Amino acid sequence: MTCRQCPAAVERALQDLPGVEVARVNLANKLVEIHYDPNQVSIRDLARSVRKAGYSVGIAKIRFLIRNMHCSSCVTRVESALMMTPGVISASANVGPNAVDVEYLPDEADLSIIRSAIESSGHRILEPESDRGAPQTQVDDVPDVEEIARENEYRLLMRKFWFAAIVSIPVMGLSYPDLVPGLRDWMPMGSENRRIVWALLGVLTLPVLLWSGSQFFSGMWDGLKHRSANMHTLIAIGVTAAFLYSVVAVAYPDMFPRVELAEVFWDVTSVVIALVVLGLALELKAKGRTSEAIKKLMGLQAKTARVVRGGKEMDIPVEEVLVEDTVVVRPGEKIPVDGELIDGSSAVDESMITGESIPIEKLIGDEVIGGTLNKTGTFQFQATKVGKDTALSNIILMVKDAQGSKAPIQRVVDLVSGYFVPAVMILAILSFVAWYVVGPEPRIIYSTIVLVTTLIIACPCALGLATPTSLTVGIGKGAENGVLIRSGDALQSAEKLDALVLDKTGTITRGEPALTDIVTGDGMTEHQVLRLAASLERGSEHPLGEAIVNGAVARGVEPTKSDAFRAIPGHGVSGQIDGRVVFLGNAKLMNDQKIEIVHLKPEWDRLATEGKTPMYVAVDGLAAGLVAVADTVKDDSKEAIDLLKEMGIEVIMLTGDNQRTADAIARFVGVDRVLADVLPDDKAHEVRKLQLEGKRVGMVGDGINDAPALAQADVGFAIGTGTDVAIEASDVTLIKGSLIGVVTAIEISRATMRNVRQNLVGAFGYNTLGIPIAMGIFYPFFGLLLSPLIAAAAMAFSSVTVVSNANRLRLFSPRSKA
Template identity: 40%
Template sequence: MKHQYKIAGMTCNGCRSHVEKILSEVQGVSKVDVSLTEKLATIEMENHIPIENFKKALLEDGGSYKIGMLDDEMEEAPKEKSVSKPNEVGKFYCPMHCEGDKVYDKAGDCPVCGMDLVKQTPLVQTAQYTCPMHPEIIQDKPGSCPICGMDLVPMQPTSSEEDKTYLGLSKKMKLSLLFTIPVFIISMSEMIPNNPLFQIMDLKYWNWVQFILTIPVVFYTCWMFFERAWKSIITWNLNMFTLIGIGTGVAFLFSIFGMLFPSLFPVEFKTAGGTVHLYFEATVVVLTLVLLGQLLEAKAHSKTSGAIKELLKLAPTEATLVVDGVEKVISIHDINKGDLIRVKPGEKIPVDGKITEGSSTIDESMITGEPIPVDKTKDDLVSSGTINGTKSFLMIAEKVGAETLLSQIVKMVSDASHSRAPIQNVVDKVAKYFVPIVVLISVITFVIWWQFGPEPKLVYALVNAIAVLIIACPCALGLATPMSVMVGVGKGAQNGVLIKNAEAIENMNKIDVLITDKTGTLTEGKPSVEKIVVKEGSEVDVLGKVASINQNSEHPLAAAMVNFAKSKNAKLQKVEKFESITGKGVIGFINDEKISLGNHKLMEQEEVSEFKAIEEEVIAAQKLGKTVSYIAINKKVVGYITITDAIKASSLEAIKELKRQGVEVIMLTGDNEKTAKAVASELNLSDFKASCLPQDKLAYIKNLQAKGKIVAMAGDGINDAPALAQADIGIAMGTGTDVAIESAKITLVKGDLLGIVKAKNLSHAVMKNIKQNLFFAFIYNSLGIPVAAGILYPFFGLLLSPMIAALAMSFSSVSVIVNALRLRTLKL
């Protein structure tokens, strides 16, 4: 039998997996499936299990989660104090995303993998001002000092959290070197003939010096590694630090024991002077090299989030507000919708809005990725973060704060950077068994060397077993995917390609069919009325009625008709009972007359008489690629209106490149067969389908998917939203509607098909980079572990020192990050 229950308290995929595990361990349960999005648990059981059993299991786990019947009113269980929502300012997350979107209030290390938590890049930049004479005066907007009256000046930006982490590790690194180098010199000096150090005092006393110098490294500069190792063992989240902690811990404790109780050790463990071979130098050198790896990672992490920081820098901190002709400098956080803003030459545009007076050229390259400035004049839209040219203009603020395009881009990039690609699931499965297998290999290595190795057998066994533990690097595997995703998403944003999540990156590389709409996707989306043909009545009167009906529609064709009517001074009238019929047209009443405007499907639906009398004229226009709408009054056709929409110059180039890459390009449009055929022929499309309603587009995509095709859908209208959501990859034109953008996995800011080529190239490059990272990580561990175990010794007499193993391990994860950073130089 199968039952469904509500679950409260889950915040991330890690929570979902944990709840699934707890419930599956309840006696009598055969299968559990927990949905994070629906907050539901579907539990299969042989016989009915009382819900109290599940409640007890969750309560014993700590009470963070609650279970109830579907009709229960449930409150969220109390969360850990350290956990908060993703993307909040001042929060910290794991760079390997072990627990999905889970974030923490304080810096520290991940409870799963042990890596240093990384601070979220704040999604809002706040300018602060201070008095040059009274630095204790700090405020968020410009003004004057309340003490001395001087103008406040912007404060210098403080160091980022990554810099603080790096500086903290750098300080510990210097201190580690201060103690590690002397230990290393003392230990290696044994190889020098007539060792000068032994002339000062005996080796047993130098061993005490090594011990004393090792203490600050073990218990201060690198103590965090042992803390992480212990935490990983008690929580059984085995990771890199488990191996480091066991390996260096064994070496350190062995050395102390050997120094204090040498008589308990066999002869093969002793030097000619009767002291035991100690490994204080291996302990401190290994720990210091691991610390070096952490230091280099901290530096590299700051570069992986560089794209978000560069986007944040686009937003200015101030704006010039115009009130009653008087200009005043204010913080951008004080701008409200409807405010009049003056943008001066060379300034960054503070918010999204419309130019009300003046004109200029705007550099939009930081948003669209296109280097050529765009001419803007009155009534044109401008976006925050773009840079004004050499002229000044006035604009009205329409979108402020989080509503601006720049803010949405930053949020989307941040969210996508912290999402998980499906390929990561393979890595997770490997990582789950990685550490236990390495520990097992280390034990086997010890046993084999102890039984079959040369004398001193136990020394060889111990050293090689430790080397195996030290060289293994699960974090290189864990970082392989998220680092590439983070850098790739940022690179896309800088080129006008906004990616919603990592899954979209992976799937975009697999697509073999692109479905595209016509208007606003293949064409400019800026239709204009070519002519109106009226068979009965006054042309101006009919045009006025057409425009009046279209005032209520958001379709681009409607706006074209309204603008045309205004240019002809046609009178607009009040419309009643307006109705938009998706894929067909619009209807409404003006002075008790029913006005119908649309395609032949609407005419048939409304039982309009004699509309076929003018069909030959309409077909002739459609064959030229025009869009034609019939005009009917009181169920009688009175004429038609012809609209043109130029094909985008980039469409032909983009389609040619996509087809070269093996992608079929198919147009699904609500337009008529003749117009669609003309456009498809001009663009050399793989196929097309005309007169499509939203449900037709949806069905067409489902049919392709049933045949095993990976389908991408590009569109910009409300009627495209269902198809965008159904497609494996929905691609919205940034020039389109908010609904389309919300339904899509990828948004193209500029809104043309060349953006799809960029997205495809980016996807290919990111997936290639991820596979390189995974290959290097797998090969590194596959080769490094056997070498550390001593597989080369029988053939070449080569062994791997634990210190060399530590150096290799430290640089393995750094190399993964550096390889991911290469994506920043990618040319799309």
């Protein structure tokens, strides 16, 4: 809140809520006092109302890493438990990173309450990864808790798998004696040997059930405590049904006189558990690869820094670097924190942050970015941002937040998945009853097979993983290419854009004037004309004057001293150089001085038509030539616009410049539609008008005076440069500040959403086809009845396939890197 209108806006937003009696804002201390009826409105509603009005609320945000969150049912249970906790504003759980992001009011809910809510949902917390409710000053240099936990869980699952697999070998062999020569003769059916073998198989299978399958029973129990069902429920009931049937068959064999040895399901219990546990282990390993981008970013952080204190150089941990410390960097070393170069020069490889492949020359006064690599010279810089404030830390934080967010399509899948497991259980029970009533003999065998197979083949995991794994990889791939996609919503929306509005200044162009043209009059050279103009402007703080001087120096022209300098407002400047009277300015200045310029007028008109600012140079009453200055187009703007048009996106330029200047730039870069003379406050209105035409509009701007338009657009792309990456108004931040980044972002969005659709089609298709086959619907027509072992293999394979397909995105390479 910065002005007197802000309190009124907040008060109005709050008082529009039912149950709010009084809302009074104190602008001085930025607090709001609210009298409300808690039976009609919650604190969560109040906070959301303030945020919807465009203002932030004093909330904290924390991420918890969670074990055993495999499917959408788990997600729903965790989120529901948190959203019932007073003081929690929002909760977003995600099976991709196995994490839940929680926004809460510190005065209403502390961490112990939040932890209890998560644990009450039946999930174990590892450690809170970040709490951003208070300022943080240190770089997070703790071991990767998530990676360690994932590796430990993977090893445990593999131990369980190998145990189950080893036990399954004799169980399978003795269950199918015809596969082993001579074994059938040793176990004649109907003899006492049969019961002995069956009992032995049961003893072998029991530890597999109790240890290798323990996570299924604990997961089922946690779900039952909260009146919900999940993947664990299906597996636990399925293998237990097979095991209990086998126990009854061994204890009371006369109940099933027609049952053969191979029709007792010890092997189903052990092999199904082995296959499903193997699937979980492979899925866990594959999910770990989806977060590779974060690991790469965290690996960029330097561990130590060399600082100058008390006149001496010393190596210290990077978290101890303070703002304004002098830091020394030698060739081949990582730059530890952000700062400004104060001594020396070098070429710095910034590709890992910006995607720029060519090392950037750094001179005194230039910014350096923490995590980038010094290539050539030794230099000193003054630290300006340290710890959590560095560009790299901000990038890591934004990528983690984005990977933990949900796309709209994922919310729909979560909703459908919430009904999936109960529906499968009902179908399995109905199938059991139907086969028991009207199925062929032995009915108990067929009905048990159908029950177990239907429960096991259903795979809510594949549905739950279909979207978040692809989003995690896609957002990480964006970060690798200098594009920070801030949410799953933005990633999904970018795919659908059919119109893109580009702010001219700082987006298409560089945002600062530069010398572009030198035109000579009779008897003058370019060197002479430029020397006169630059000498007059030497020491000038005017942007156009600085552009002339910088352009002269870049061309090897050294400005000289001028005397009797005089600024003529609205016209130009004058002075004496080497005893000669020199004027630099517009046509009115020349006319006032009675200087003939008619021979230069055609060149003036040409330059003006091109959107440049031409200035006459006159010496001793004669027009010596022209110099022109313009905000020049970025090197890759035209290429980016051509690529956008190839992608079927209408490109529109929006600018506050006059129509002539705007048209000149538009012609050069290939933009067909131009909106000129638009004031900053009207940019959002122009975006809204395009949306009313039925277009899905993206807006590209600098994130400062374009903030309202960026917020209005379906997707806002903010041009960031150097350490300026945390642009709040944007959905996507382009670190390098190049329009190619927009192309990259849209390409990644399209590739990711295509991958999501492939996963969803595969997951839904698998369940749509697999469940009816498992129920035996096709048995009367084709004699097709699925084995529980095949069902278990298919179930495990479906989840691994989804995650592996998502990992294919890691191979994606955009046509042009940001």
